[in-house]
Amino acid sequence: MPYIPHTEDDQQQMLKAIGVDSIEALFDEIPAALRCDGFSNIPAALTEMQVSRLMNERAAQDQAGLSFLGAGAYEHHIPAAVWEITTRGEFYSAYTPYQAEASQGTLQVIYEYQTMISSLLGLDVSNASLYDGATALAEAVLMAVRANRRSRSRRILMPRAVHPYYRDVVHAITHTQGIHLTEVPFDPATGRTELTALEAIEDDDFAALVIPQPNFFGVLEDADGLTDWARKRDILVIGAVNPTAMALLKPPGEWGAEGGHIACGEGQPLGVPLSSGGPYFGFLACQQALVRQMPGRIAGRTLDLEGKQGFTLTLQAREQHIRRSKATSNICTNQGLMVTAATIYMSLLGPTGLTNVASQCHGNLRRLLDRLEGAAGIAPAFRGLPFHEAVLKLDRPVSEVLAELDAQGIVAGVGLGEWYPELDRCLLVCTTETKTDDDLARFADALGAAVKGGH
Amino acid sequence: MDEALIFERSRPGRAATSQFPESAQSNDIPAELLRTSPPLLPQTSELDTVRHFTRLSQKNFSIDTHFYPLGSCTMKYNPRACNSLAMLPGFVGRHPLAPATRSQGFLACMYELQEMLQEVTGMAAVSLTPMAGAQGELAGVAMIRAYHVNRGDLVRTEVLVPDAAHGTNPATATMCGCTVKELPTDAQGDVDLAALRNAVGPQTAGIMLTNPSTLGVFERRIDEIAAIVHEAGGLLYYDGANLNAILGKVRPGDMGFDVIHMNLHKTFSTPHGGGGPGSGAVGVAPRLEPFLPLPVVARDDGHYRWVDADERPLSIGRLSAFMGNAGVLLRAYVYMRLLGAAGMERVAEYATLNANYLMVELRKAGFDLAFPDRRASHEFIVTLKRQAKATGANAMDFAKALLDEGYHAPTTYFPLLVPECLLIEPTETESKETIDGFVQAMQRILAQAHEDASHLKGAPYSTPVRRLDDVRAARQLDVCYAPANTPEAPEAAEL
Amino acid sequence: MSIPAELRYTSDHEWVREDDDGNVVIGITDHAQTALGDLVFVELPEIDTELAPGDACAVVESVKAASDVYAPLAGKVVEINSALEDSPERVNDDPYGDGWLYRLRPEDPKQLEDLLTADDYERLLVDSEEE
Numbered sequence A: 001m002p003y004i005p006h007t008e009d010d011q012q013q014m015l016k017a018i019g020v021d022s023i024e025a026l027f028d029e030i031p032a033a034l035r036c037d038g039f040s041n042i043p044a045a046l047t048e049m050q051v052s053r054l055m056n057e058r059a060a061q062d063q064a065g066l067s068f069l070g071a072g073a074y075e076h077h078i079p080a081a082v083w084e085i086t087t088r089g090e091f092y093s094a095y096t097p098y099q100a101e102a103s104q105g106t107l108q109v110i111y112e113y114q115t116m117i118s119s120l121l122g123l124d125v126s127n128a129s130l131y132d133g134a135t136a137l138a139e140a141v142l143m144a145v146r147a148n149r150r151s152r153s154r155r156i157l158m159p160r161a162v163h164p165y166y167r168d169v170v171h172a173i174t175h176t177q178g179i180h181l182t183e184v185p186f187d188p189a190t191g192r193t194e195l196t197a198l199e200a201i202e203d204d205d206f207a208a209l210v211i212p213q214p215n216f217f218g219v220l221e222d223a224d225g226l227t228d229w230a231r232k233r234d235i236l237v238i239g240a241v242n243p244t245a246m247a248l249l250k251p252p253g254e255w256g257a258e259g260g261h262i263a264c265g266e267g268q269p270l271g272v273p274l275s276s277g278g279p280y281f282g283f284l285a286c287q288q289a290l291v292r293q294m295p296g297r298i299a300g301r302t303l304d305l306e307g308k309q310g311f312t313l314t315l316q317a318r319e320q321h322i323r324r325s326k327a328t329s330n331i332c333t334n335q336g337l338m339v340t341a342a343t344i345y346m347s348l349l350g351p352t353g354l355t356n357v358a359s360q361c362h363g364n365l366r367r368l369l370d371r372l373e374g375a376a377g378i379a380p381a382f383r384g385l386p387f388h389e390a391v392l393k394l395d396r397p398v399s400e401v402l403a404e405l406d407a408q409g410i411v412a413g414v415g416l417g418e419w420y421p422e423l424d425r426c427l428l429v430c431t432t433e434t435k436t437d438d439d440l441a442r443f444a445d446a447l448g449a450a451v452k453g454g455h
Numbered sequence B: 001m002d003e004a005l006i007f008e009r010s011r012p013g014r015a016a017t018s019q020f021p022e023s024a025q026s027n028d029i030p031a032e033l034l035r036t037s038p039p040l041l042p043q044t045s046e047l048d049t050v051r052h053f054t055r056l057s058q059k060n061f062s063i064d065t066h067f068y069p070l071g072s073c074t075m076k077y078n079p080r081a082c083n084s085l086a087m088l089p090g091f092v093g094r095h096p097l098a099p100a101t102r103s104q105g106f107l108a109c110m111y112e113l114q115e116m117l118q119e120v121t122g123m124a125a126v127s128l129t130p131m132a133g134a135q136g137e138l139a140g141v142a143m144i145r146a147y148h149v150n151r152g153d154l155v156r157t158e159v160l161v162p163d164a165a166h167g168t169n170p171a172t173a174t175m176c177g178c179t180v181k182e183l184p185t186d187a188q189g190d191v192d193l194a195a196l197r198n199a200v201g202p203q204t205a206g207i208m209l210t211n212p213s214t215l216g217v218f219e220r221r222i223d224e225i226a227a228i229v230h231e232a233g234g235l236l237y238y239d240g241a242n243l244n245a246i247l248g249k250v251r252p253g254d255m256g257f258d259v260i261h262m263n264l265h266k267t268f269s270t271p272h273g274g275g276g277p278g279s280g281a282v283g284v285a286p287r288l289e290p291f292l293p294l295p296v297v298a299r300d301d302g303h304y305r306w307v308d309a310d311e312r313p314l315s316i317g318r319l320s321a322f323m324g325n326a327g328v329l330l331r332a333y334v335y336m337r338l339l340g341a342a343g344m345e346r347v348a349e350y351a352t353l354n355a356n357y358l359m360v361e362l363r364k365a366g367f368d369l370a371f372p373d374r375r376a377s378h379e380f381i382v383t384l385k386r387q388a389k390a391t392g393a394n395a396m397d398f399a400k401a402l403l404d405e406g407y408h409a410p411t412t413y414f415p416l417l418v419p420e421c422l423l424i425e426p427t428e429t430e431s432k433e434t435i436d437g438f439v440q441a442m443q444r445i446l447a448q449a450h451e452d453a454s455h456l457k458g459a460p461y462s463t464p465v466r467r468l469d470d471v472r473a474a475r476q477l478d479v480c481y482a483p484a485n486t487p488e489a490p491e492a493a494e495l
Numbered sequence C: 001m002s003i004p005a006e007l008r009y010t011s012d013h014e015w016v017r018e019d020d021d022g023n024v025v026i027g028i029t030d031h032a033q034t035a036l037g038d039l040v041f042v043e044l045p046e047i048d049t050e051l052a053p054g055d056a057c058a059v060v061e062s063v064k065a066a067s068d069v070y071a072p073l074a075g076k077v078v079e080i081n082s083a084l085e086d087s088p089e090r091v092n093d094d095p096y097g098d099g100w101l102y103r104l105r106p107e108d109p110k111q112l113e114d115l116l117t118a119d120d121y122e123r124l125l126v127d128s129e130e131e
Helices: A008-018 A048-061 A080-086 A104-121 A133-147 A164-177 A195-199 A223-232 A288-293 A320-326 A336-372 A398-407 A437-453 B046-057 B080-086 B104-121 B133-150 B168-175 B193-199 B222-231 B286-291 B326-364 B385-391 B395-404 B432-457 B470-475 C030-036 C089-093 C109-114 C118-130
Strands: A155-159 A180-184 A208-213 A236-241 A262-266 A282-286 A299-303 A309-313 A378-380 A389-394 A426-430 B125-127 B158-162 B179-183 B204-210 B235-240 B259-262 B282-284 B296-300 B303-307 B380-383 B421-424 C014-018 C024-028 C039-043 C056-062 C066-070 C075-080 C102-106
Touching (some): A008 B326, A008 B432, A048 B080, A048 B104, A080 A336, A080 B046, A104 A299, A104 A336, A104 B046, A133 A155, A133 A164, A133 A208, A133 A236, A133 A262, A133 A282, A155 A164, A164 B133, A223 A236, A282 A288, A299 B470, A320 C066, A336 A389, A336 A437, A336 B046, A378 A437, A398 A426, B080 B326, B104 B125, B104 B259, B104 B282, B104 B296, B104 B303, B104 B326, B133 B204, B133 B235, B133 B259, B133 B282, B133 B286, B158 B168, B168 B204, B179 B193, B193 B222, B204 B222, B326 B380, B326 B421, B326 B432, B395 B421, B395 B432, B470 C039, C014 C109, C030 C056, C039 C089, C102 C109
Parallel strands (some): A208 A236, B158 B179, B158 B204, B204 B235, B235 B259
Antiparallel strands (some): A262 A282, A299 A309, A378 A389, A389 A426, B125 B282, B296 B303, B380 B421, C014 C024, C024 C102, C056 C066, C075 C102
8 A cells, every 4th residue: 555554453452442443444424425436547566767767758758958048947067966955855855943942943044035135126125936937926915905005906017028027927817806907118228128118108107017127028118217216106016037147237226216116026036947947936025014914934043032133934924824815815824835946045055156146147149149130031039138038039930940949859949829920930949058159150150041042 | 942043053164065066157147247255045964954953854753743623624644645646757857838648647637636626625626736625716816806897797796704604715806806795693503594694685795615614514504695695796705714514415516606715724634834835726617718817627538637828718817927836736636535435425424433532521621612402513512601610721822731731722812703612623543542542632621720820821831932922923023034133042051 | 990980971981971061081990991902003983973772983903802882962072182182092091081082062962961871881890700
């Protein structure tokens, strides 16, 4: 019996103690008419050896290839120690740290994580994480609507240069609460969200403006200008940022004259593998004044009854298990295991390591673009300065190019036509620090040949 | 043993240099876009870091180290194979937007997982994307609401929730723009049917139920409840928190539920990870299939592919950037293949056997049960109201004293309607000896309570810290390290 | 348990005091603060808010519980006890004095007479204790 330790003898003694003849008798409160009689369509058990064989065969079908895919999930080097420690049973198989005295490891990790994230984003406080980047943005939007007391508006300025899936998720989670997302167009020349686009919007009462940094096209926004514009109108500023980029770039808390209010994003680049899109974690940080509007768990430092330092979950009265229908969110999870990995990752890289990784990512993109300069039928779609992703306009349908490179073991990126009809022949590519000069050369040559070959 | 903060181990100039490119490159980003000071990340060696986090891990209780009878949480053994196989390079290296040609192995697992979850719940279709139980609830209530709206019925915005429910139920209903009406529970732990009949009407969107309920008993008149709600035009939502208790015995679909979420981190043994990730796959009856969150996996002629919005225009949409907690789903898939059909039926059998045995033994040991005339499901409630009155030692004191005995505490003070309660769930993977040991520990604590309750008020004594000052934590909020805000620890000098 | 005779009460454990200027002061009772335990946060209504009887207008929060405070009578909020923002413990230390929550200009001062007297309230506490 897989994972069930009972011997025949145990079972008999236990039944006798309960005073029944069979295990079946323990289900006598379930109406007989509703009972099911086992499962007809579930395969029989496999041994661990057999399952291992099956899963190895399946995994072997999914070869990553030489990949230039980004678009919200990024391939970075992950130090071996990160997951060796994270998957220790004491972290892996622990529950939520409600019993603080039995969970000091998890709680201290969360406190250290909150410190690192707050500092990376230039803000005062961070929560213990949310599900992923997209849901973190949805929670940030809900938080801003609750927090913005000057504006009673439930409208949010949402640039089209925000990841299209993120916009979908924010809509799915917030529209039932009457929250409306007003789209802000991007400039077709620069790929940025320009102030002129904001000025052109007729309504002026908004709860928040979302500023992506870098945006979905990889382009760096004028975060200072956008923040000042919003601040002047009592619109809260939500930065949706890439955490690797934050090692180099000005963080949301320092944007403009007074800083952004809330920052969020996808934590995956910080030591979490691509793994088909999850589990990842969403980070969320804000100014001190907004801490009570923040959803999710927060760990705090305090003293025990001997005066010794310790950690505990705090401000729990915001949460669903106490506030029920009046909670800030229904969330109870934080992505604890992923946060553990991210905290170890950030510790191993340190300030120098994360900065070097960010600058190598950016430098590799620069080198790729240099190699592509002058290639027939390939040109950057936007003039705006990129971080580690760029949109390339091709003289050949993107699907044909992708297929041709795929056959050579190269995953060239993702076509944008599905999300942006006006960017039909555009390809979004990404370079992280994992790419060598040889990789870049191989990609540039193959891409050049594929585009040329179409003619 | 104290473990300083990683920041306090930091020394300028120290680094784990083999983990990153040697030097920063000059870049063309203009100064006004750059940060002016480095983030507060520690500067430590690789050994320092490994030692720090390994030591922190040792301050945790976990399933791998301790019995964890945490009611409503299903803390069963997490087989190691589920982890190592989900972390094979092909799986962890797969980009979420990888082309279908490079995804057939992963998609095959997801497709088969959908099929298996349909079978075990008796539902018509499944979406794997919700990332936790609460998000599964959100998906479920959003689907119920979309279903009514799509029929042009705009006034069904009230959700019925029993007073014993998890806090996520009412919180979710509010997030979906609905109002909540609480239903009382009768003395035997069942939903008060008269109150239900009075509560339903043309405003009823649906009811959210956990069965067995959070009171640890099976809702015996579930078919009547289903009939009342359906006749009133509402739908039934099944909170899968306690699915472990009925796996293979009775299926939510057969009980009349229209939509359900499953907690794969409970019933299908994916790790809790110190608070996540979870996974809250949802299943639906045929009439709700068009509304399922996306994407889902389809199979055409042996080829697997994603089904997205163009094929499902009525979908409630996307709930995660990509497709949910894929790695968690892989672990659940491996677990289900290891158990097989017979193994999954045994889950409910032995979880129920263990719970009823532990319940009987605790009663013999002098503890009061909240529902003494009922069968336990996979969990049950002990109420310490009598002991608290007689000795002064309350449920929290018992919980903390259990930590000293080497057991994680049961769930305390939930459900809210039972005073001084311990909600206890042993799960099927624990042996008789472990359960017997727990009963003996409870007996020792009870004796101590009668002898000297003040001793229990000081528990725990053996954990890395003693009882913590939660009031201070909330009043003097310290959620972020800065060298200046380190609290004074008056007696710390001689420690 | 202190229940000052000169105040009026609600079954939700609020107290109401009429001031000379016709405004009323509202707080939570000694019983309520004891039941909640150490308060860590108090959320107060905004000044000028118009309240109907029974409106949830403030929240008192301890570590393990959060409880709504309801308007005992109709009126407009004219003052709030901002000192509670930094020192919520005042509600525990002095529930009928420094721990007051907000001041209301009642729409109809006669509504005050519908509230419980100290005797009524004491009886209510005794009854609920026996339950």
